[in-house]
Amino acid sequence: MAGRPKVRTERLDEAAIVSAALQVAQRDMDSLTMRSVSAELQVSVGALYKHVAGREALIALVVEKILRQAPPVSPEVGDGWLALRAQVLGLQALVDLYPGLDEVVIAHSPNSPTANELRREGITALQAEGLTLDEALRVYRAVTYLWLGARVAVRGRARNDADMDTFALALDVLLGGLKQNIAECRDSAAATNEVGP
Amino acid sequence: MAGRPKVRTERLDEAAIVSAALQVAQRDMDSLTMRSVSAELQVSVGALYKHVAGREALIALVVEKILRQAPPVSPEVGDGWLALRAQVLGLQALVDLYPGLDEVVIAHSPNSPTANELRREGITALQAEGLTLDEALRVYRAVTYLWLGARVAVRGRARNDADMDTFALALDVLLGGLKQNIAECRDSAAATNEVGP
Numbered sequence: 179m180a181g182r183p184k185v186r187t188e189r190l191d192e193a194a195i196v197s198a199a200l201q202v203a204q205r206d207m208d209s210l211t212m213r214s215v216s217a218e219l220q221v222s223v224g225a226l227y228k229h230v231a232g233r234e235a236l237i238a239l240v241v242e243k244i245l246r247q248a249p250p251v252s253p254e255v256g257d258g259w260l261a262l263r264a265q266v267l268g269l270q271a272l273v274d275l276y277p278g279l280d281e282v283v284i285a286h287s288p289n290s291p292t293a294n295e296l297r298r299e300g301i302t303a304l305q306a307e308g309l310t311l312d313e314a315l316r317v318y319r320a321v322t323y324l325w326l327g328a329r330v331a332v333r334g335r336a337r338n339d340a341d342m343d344t345f346a347l348a349l350d351v352l353l354g355g356l357k358q359n360i361a362e363c364r365d366s367a368a369a370t371n372e373v374g375p
Numbered sequence: 376m377a378g379r380p381k382v383r384t385e386r387l388d389e390a391a392i393v394s395a396a397l398q399v400a401q402r403d404m405d406s407l408t409m410r411s412v413s414a415e416l417q418v419s420v421g422a423l424y425k426h427v428a429g430r431e432a433l434i435a436l437v438v439e440k441i442l443r444q445a446p447p448v449s450p451e452v453g454d455g456w457l458a459l460r461a462q463v464l465g466l467q468a469l470v471d472l473y474p475g476l477d478e479v480v481i482a483h484s485p486n487s488p489t490a491n492e493l494r495r496e497g498i499t500a501l502q503a504e505g506l507t508l509d510e511a512l513r514v515y516r517a518v519t520y521l522w523l524g525a526r527v528a529v530r531g532r533a534r535n536d537a538d539m540d541t542f543a544l545a546l547d548v549l550l551g552g553l554k555q556n557i558a559e560c561r562d563s564a565a566a567t568n569e570v571g572p
Contacts, residue, residue: 284527285530315537316537316540316541316544319528319537319538319541320521320541320542320544320545320548322524322528323520323521323522323524323525323528323541323542323545324517324520324521324524324545325520325524326523326524326527326528327519327520327521327522327523327524327525327527328520328524330481330523330524330527331516331519331520331523333482340512340513340516341516343513344513344516344517344520345517345520347513347517347553347556348517348520348521348549348553351517351548351549351552351553351556352545352548352549352552354552355548355549355551355552356544356545356548359544359548
């Protein structure tokens, strides 16, 4: 193949670039570069730069592409707690599909528009259950700890059944317990108000 | 100070090297190298290599040094669940003392003898409460997810009050809920046995 000119007949656009970047990244995240992606696409590196500013921008696009596949928190789901549970389990299953990309998704989530949209949806679902913003943020933070930690704990290998079972159980225990804790705090606050002066 | 000969009057040993490495690492983890530590100690890089094999070995020693400060799970604490809770909160408080070193401690824990000893102690404490090894491992795994995630979520900044409150609450909810879950599973297993043929 040496010396053979690079040929590409399809139109080069962002979607094609992100798809190629995902292919490269799933084989080996470290090899995801503008050069390797242009080779995957059979275009020149210069052609790639017309669409993407550089490696960091490429990684950000890959993270958005993955997170946009997360199931949306549908407002039709009656219970906001169950909606959040479904969102988190959906996210875990999604990241399982991209073993080499865990780290990148975690590292880039704080600045990802799609991750922020998912967060907003989750918090809104909890507020629809009557939680204050502070309470909703606390629940969301606790759940985020659990799912981030579940990824970090298996860094560099696929999740096995024990990992998945533990995570699902811990998530249910955490959500159920936090729900009960919030209800109890309100009951005791109400009781205090009743006996107050 | 340029040209002034390096002077060190105290004896160079592993403890002195690890202390110096901790100083350097707390300022900036990336600058922790054999060269920067030898400069901190005012010794030659060659002298350092007589005691430590290289940067990775240096980092491993730093992680051991930090983790060895974790409060041991004392067998005198009556309740294994409370002992585990104390261990985890102690670990979190400890890692808070070394903001630049979170990542390193997390990354190296799987291979750290001291981390493995802490894990063994925690699991033994749960077994002393009547948990099977599988049950104890599941609880330990869930708690590990939570504390790892709580570190990763605040990557690059100090934990604030909301982070600490959420973590403490989530830990209690998780431990209390898992304890109850295990008890309920046993009750239902016992009930099934009673009505069995």
